[in-house]
């Protein structure tokens with residue numbers, strides 16, 4: 001059992017609340033770094049996939065989990081990040097410039113698109129953003145001269161300071177690249193959470209009226225959240241392009257948007273851990289399903305929509321029984337162990353909350 | 362004493378309902394000014410006008426020489442006007458500490474890039490914000506709840522947290538919408554000492570809406586009685602309580 005003693009104001013500002021959690025995350029990173037020497041190429045590829053989904057998840061988490069704005073349009077930003085990064089590289093830009101430039105471009109476009117969209121709330125915003133996912137497909141086809149339309153594009157080789165990185169020939173280097181981007185995005189997210197802007201995002205999510213009464217410019221906060229979210233998503237999109245090797249107008253479909261949203265709900269809205277937990281589920285579900293099918297004996301029979309169906313089922317079960325997602329469950333288990341044997345059965349019963357009928361009156 | 366807040370001939374209609382009717386009053390720097398009146402008299406609507414949640418149909422609102430009508434809600438907060446809400450509006454999925462820190466938002470002077478990198482400046486500023494917030498936590502005895510989520514807190518504590526969030530912003534004018542409603546006798550007593558200290562020690566001007574006449578006469582310098590959005594009487598607590606029109610309005614409305 002760990003007890004927090006408050007020694008200074010610095011305590012809450014620190015990146016890691018205590019030595020224990022520093023140790024845990026340091027160990028995790030060391031394991032992550034040495035993974036290519038432990039895993040074979042197939043599983044390393046799977047872990048790379050998890051990390052790329054986690055980056056995309058962090059992007060949407062910032063917008064939906066942190067700021068409370070749902071989006072079903074994020075596949076469009078994955079596509080924008082992917083296409084712009086690869087097109088920049090085709091123009092001869094080095095990866096180290098093309099990649100961040102793709103992120104920034106996606107962020108700027110996201111902010112501009114957000115400005116009219118942020119007037120919408122909840123489900124209306126989600127519906128409006130669906131249009132983005134659908135439009136992206138058409139725009140890619142229409143812009144055939146630069147996007148190569150339906151025939152699609154191949155991801156070029158990445159070179160960083162003369163080191164060649166490619167998903168199939170050097171899976172270990174590609175994995176380290178993705179790992180580095182994951183760590184940087186996570187750090188940036190974590191830093192936001194412990195500074196004024198991150199708190200303003202949460203304020204907008206929980207109560208727009210009191211956020212504005214405390215001096216938060218609601219529209220600006222939402223637009224900035226959209227911008228950062230889209231920038232991170234754009235980076236993930238570029239990595240997805242390199243991971244897939246080839247992509248076209250159908251690669252980033254509305255299904256990807258839906259998967260991304262379901263992923264962060266299952267993982268646990270509003271937490272960094274949630275993006276990672278959700279990514280594990282999304283990335284390993286197809287493997288898991290095909291293994292189960294082999295086990296049951298229907299190995300060769302293709303069942304259309306099975307994956308999406310199972311995914312939807314999991315989502316419904318989570319919304320009904322664990323609205324806090326896998327992260328919420330994880331926290332409860334952890335607290336239970338920390339308090340053992342003093343945990344009470346009804347400890348996590350949700351408190352009765354107050355009706356907010358006449359909100360302002 | 363100088364006039365801090367001035368409201369002149371303000372009128373606001375909701376469809377057919379005239380919620381605020383040609384209302385004029387002003388609040389002096391350093392005083393506690395209370396608004397009383399039956400339910401539906403338009404008290405909270407006056408607050409929402411000052412917060413710029415609603416646009417008045419007519420009239421003017423001035424704070425320390427600034428025309429409030431030129432500003433949005435967030436820019437009103439920047440002037441140093443902080444408030445609480447009648448039906449507590451806290452950030453439920455955040456801790457008490459984080460709620461109070463949002464109160465510091467108007468003092469933010471770091472930008473997005475600095476915050477994502479958590480530069481030394483951000484760290485210095487964070488420390489400053491946290492020092493200010495810890496002072497408020499000490500003042501309101503909120504230490505036991507410091508790291509608790511709002512969603513699990515009892516009503517009385519939430520009320521105090523909301524006061525704390527407003528105080529954390531370091532306001533010049535504090536708007537309290539029914540600070541004692543739903544509180545026990547002891548909690549109301551605490552609230553009374555706090556309002557006294559806020560005015561006397563912190564030098565913050567207080568404008569409050571309150572039903573509890575004991576609290577009103579205990580802490581306020583002047584009282585405005587409102588009925589159907591219009592001024593009924595204004596003066597010291599004793600003057601207003603003994604005003605025939607006020608007594609009539611309360612008996613007529615059948616409310617306390």
Ligand SMILES: Nc1ncnc2c1ncn2[C@@H]1O[C@H](COP(=O)(O)OP(=O)(O)O)[C@@H](O)[C@H]1O
Nearest residue numbers: 361375378380399400401402403404405406407
């Ligand atoms: N947002 C709104 N829309 C329509 N009517 C409102 C709104 N807010 C307040 N009102 C009406 O304005 C009148 C004054 O309300 P309010 O200021 O909340 O009264 P109180 O003095 O109890 O705080 C009431 O008749 C109320 O129904």
Ligand SMILES: [Mg+2]
Nearest residue numbers: 361404405447
């Ligand atoms: Mg009211």
